[in-house]
Amino acid sequence: MVTKRTVRKVVEPDMTPMIDCTFQLITFFMIVSNFEQTKADERVKLPADMLAKPPAVARRNELVVNVGYKRNSTGAAVDPDPFVFWNGDESTRVFDMQRNFQREARLTAAKEGKDKVKDTVITLRADEEVPVGLVQELIRQAQEAGYTSFSFKARNEEAGE
Amino acid sequence: MSRRGESFQKVDVPMAPMIDVVFQLLIFFMLTLRIVAAEGDFNINMPIGTVASSSDELPPLDVKVRLVANPDGSLQQLQFGGRELGNDFPVCFERLNQEIAVIAGRGKQAVDDVVVEIDSDYGLHYKYVLRAVSACAGRFDPKTGGRVTYIENIKLTPPHRPE
Secondary structure, three states, X not given: OOOOOOOOOOOOOOOHHXXXXXXXXXXXXXXXXXXXHXXXXXXXXXXXXXXXOOOOOOOOOEEEEEEEOOEOOOOOEOOOOOEEEEOOEEEEOHHHOHHHHHHHHHHHHHHHOOHHHHHOEEEEEEOOOXXXXXXXXXXXXXXXXXXXXXXXXXEEOOOOO | OOOOOOOOOOOOOOOHHHHXXXXXXXXXXXXXXXXXXXXXXXXXXXXXXXXXXXXXXXXXXXXXXXXXXXXXXXXXXXXXXXXXXXXOOOHXXXXXXXXXHHHHOOOHHHHHOOEEEEEEOOOOEHXXXXXXXXXXXXXXEOOOOEEEEOOOOEEEOOOOOOO
């Protein structure tokens, strides 16, 4: 049997459009990536408000306190009482935060001086369904540790939303 | 200037390592991406010495906003001074915003002297208090897309623990 000799060619696909698209994707993800919100806890459902705009300048001395509920996969609270999500510890109750505030205040005073404790802003990221009395209890405990400036976080709600 | 006898050859730059690295970067950014809504904040200054312990100690220019809660944590009544503004959330807070706008319209000097004290029941959901803080702080200006500030001195009362 006689077969015709075939000439084999190396197929070289044009990679340029794929590389173009890939670089576009990388640029997009680099721009939209946000590495600053590391202290935010996703379990906390913040209340929404139209006036809540991100600050123009990031605060230097800030202590973020997340207060929320432990939730299951459907988003329902598994415990009726809220927790403070603090330094990776998920079992801190609101009334146990006194010693944490005092420890942070002592640390700040030792590192930067006592005046810096008053300059530190306690940023409260509280779930919208947390009883406000517990938020007030947190403020009271922080006041007793020497903090005087507080800020309430809210999710930005667009006009007409 | 070309030299005699020189022949040009096509140089194949190996693209495979670059594509590997590019895909690694792409996967990294895709996995680390967290889509979060923009967050803003409301500032409240509460030095421990200025916390009011009872309404008798308030100076005359203090404005009191009272929020009464239902047993389930919802809003039962919003009060501004002695007047009831209702409980139809969020419209009642727009009424509060209009009341505060009247005070803010008296001029900057008058506004600087005003302190709004928000007094709420212990079990009220936090979102109502935050909405009250927002209604006192200012209003959204659709033309500029920014905030028109009304009152900057806003504070919360100490907690009233249920007996």
